Amino acid sequence: MAAFTASVIPIVSFILITLAVRCHATALIEGLYCGKKNCYDVLGINRDSDKQDIAKSYRRLARKYHPDVSKESDPEEKFREVANAYEILKDDESRRDYDYMLDHPEEFYGHYYRYYRRRMSPQVDVRVVIAGVITFVSIFQYMHGWWRYNDAMKYLLNEPKYRTMAVSKANELGLLSKIERRKRPKEDVKADEEAVLRKMLEENVDVRGGYSRPSLWDVMWVRVVLLPYTLVLYVIWWFKWQWTYFVMKQEYTEEDRHYLTRKALKLTTVQWESIGREKQSELIEKELWVNDNFQAYTNQQQEEMKAKYAESAKYRRYRRYMKNHKPGPIVDSD
Template sequence: MLSSYSGKMCWTNKLLVSVLFTVAFDNVYGSVEGLYCGKDNCYEILAVEKDSTKSEITKAYRQLAKKWHPDMHKTEKMKKEASEKFQEIANAYEILKNEDSRNDYDYLLDHPDEFYYNYYRYYKTRTAPKVDVRIVIAVTITVISVVQYYGAWSNYQSAIGYLCKEQKYRLQATNIAKERGLFPVAKKKDGRRSKEEIREEEEAIIKDIVEENLDIRGGYRKPTYQDVLWIQLVFFPYYLLAYIHWYARWIWKFTISRQEYGTEEKLYLIRKYLKLSSNQFDALEEHERDDYMHKELWIKEKFTAWKEKQEAELMSKRAESGRYRMIRRYMKKGGPGQMTFGPE
């Protein structure tokens, strides 16, 4: 049994050595089965030299492709042979016409002993994306810009539609339309129109007046070209330099020179302390910003005191709220996740 087992092991070792020797032998001569042109030389297939230009390679390919095209032969045997030859020619041309794959193949010919590295270069070129990365980035930014602008425009239209239905603004817009004589003209313009068509025109007039007179700010404001990602990226260097200039000016005026804050600077500090974005702060009512200015909330100490007072009032209101007390009692008893083990 031991002798039989040893014989099998010896045969396996010989087979392994034979395979490794075959692979190493092929690699030494720059030919690996499954890579590039296999055991054949791509330059020899096209009958060109290693230093041939791209135009010479293309010319040789066209001549051979015309000669070995299956349609140029009549018998089935010749067609089959020509088809195989035509595929070899096309494969060799695909490798040599591309600069990257040709460089990889030349490296294989010059460094046949670097077996694994040649495999890596081959599959890296084959699996690399065919589309220019710059095109992918440009298309991605364009899609984001379109979606971004469409979303902002949809928000703006939603805000206009809501305000048109709001009784307060709708009544004001109706009065303005009557003062301008828009409704009577719309009704007398064509007597053959239906009430539905007249109503739709009146709604359009109201919408135009609401859009004309209301200053919608924040996330629902009317989008501009500056909100598009492409424009923001193009003007990013300008925005960056403007911010550096603004910051340096701030340090010089208010930290070094100790000058007093202007209205713009005071509003900026208030917004910063409130932790609101520019759009969120612009969306506040005018009287709210005036109240913050009146209370001098740009001063850190006054803002901190005001904030603590606001939180205390909020906690007091919650404590007085019957619903809040009920929730607190419910949570104190264990809430929805209470669990007991056995009798208490």
Template sequence: MKLKTSILLLITLVYEIKAGTMLEGFYCGPENCYEVLGVSRETSKSDIAKAYRKLAKKYHPDLYRKEEDKAEAEANFKRIANAYEILKDEETRNDYDYMLDHPEEVYSHYYRYYRKRLVPTVDVRLVIAGTISVISIIQYFTAWQRYETAISFLLTVPKYRNRAMQIAKDEGLLDNAKKTKGKTKAEIKEKTETILRQVMENNIDIRGGNAKPEITDLLVFQLFFLPYTLSSYLYWYVSWIIAHNIRGLPLSDDEKLYLIRKHMKKGVTQFEALEASSKEEFIKQDLWIKEKFDAWAKEKEEEQKKQLAENARYKAYRRHVKNHGTGRMTFDDS
């Protein structure tokens, strides 16, 4: 019974398409879009526009005063405008012509029609530009948050706090804070913390992922300067090959540090965060040579294992694992 009903519905729809008509709300409804505008399928796009303008002037609702005539003109004006919207777009017109030529593909016609109606046509360039802008804004505020957190942490470290305190005293900044009259101890303390933070920001050089954010680090600027970055890298790479692989020139300290960073598999920001004394030590130990670096890395790994073995907490953990196993996390509240 269901199969017969489906076949009957399909035959009905095919008949409607063959007759040049469709259901209400689908293209031009029960009418043929070409006939609505008084043109044929061979009519050019410019002639279709002329026919539309001619009919639009004739049936514009503002030209009629009586309510009945005005309502009829408005209905005709909507029919004409709808037909023109379908035929003026090349892709939509092709879909409509395909429907007229292939009435048996009923469901595919519905898909093509409603795909254009329901899916908004958005310029991909605007979407990409908007996405890059949002990412850049989030990136900028996140970087500032990391930087502020790093400054707050350094203010709790006695070494850096005392240094900032000494600089503030030498410049007479703390004297001005304490001379403030009519202020409570809490307000004086808050003023002192603000001064120390400013001194810290002006005198300390934080590197790595917590460094003070630069506008050129944002994604939007990185993409803008990408051609320059790629050309600079290509120039550097070719220069490296010529200088060291062909001419056999010795490496500079910066080039040695570059190789060491690659051996350590660290990012630029991670490596820059290391102390200058550590980098000098790396160069003295010739860690830019792969064999020496591998030996050094293995030695460091053994030292870490030895330190863990001598650590009291680690020993207690090992005994616990030996006696009770690694344990499992459970969500059973019973």
């Protein structure tokens, strides 16, 4: 038995050594990195060399094999090999992947994935791309807001009702009389008058909704920066709400009744404020945040709408028309 073991051990050792050498040989894959050549050997360095040694060796070999000055045979091919090896080893992540391939030749497909993932992936940092997109959207958002606000101001200036109000306010403050008119072109005087009237409208007319005056607080960049703070406030508000109204069973405050009614009706803050105090009080008294009350209110609104349509002469004419002129059959043109 001992003799058999002694004879087998050398054979097994030979097989293991052969497999190890074979695996090391297959670590260099054609089409990946430096192909069948070792990038370290191409630059004449070892795996312990630092970036400074790599750059120094590359400059030396680049001068030696540059096609314009080299007297070597086929200098262009050697110059490309040197440049390719330098591009792979000068980058820390690329060098790490290459070293991993040398140490783990058995992961054949994994090496292809890591190699082409790095080559095909964008070279620009994703964070820079995201920041650029947010910046572009923020600038567009702010400029578009000013464009819509200026459009609203032009509309109000041309509307007789608001223009008369602006002129009245300007005369009360004596602003129009202060405009210098002597020896000035009529166009300049007209522009100054329009500027005064616009200022009066901005101070006395509350423009809301999509045409409101743009604010930096609404810009996307500011919202992103303040997002953590906003989330913290929301979490605090949510726990406070649960504790106050579900644990302590307290009555809703007036402010919270406004909030619940607005949410039940699915109205924005601007839409809610635009319906007036009297209508708000009427809706709050109905306690629409209670599902049964909301369903009753919805049914009531539908009945009122039907009654309104029934009293409408235009709607009655439409119903008579649809009754007397029913849609004809669909005919296939083919």
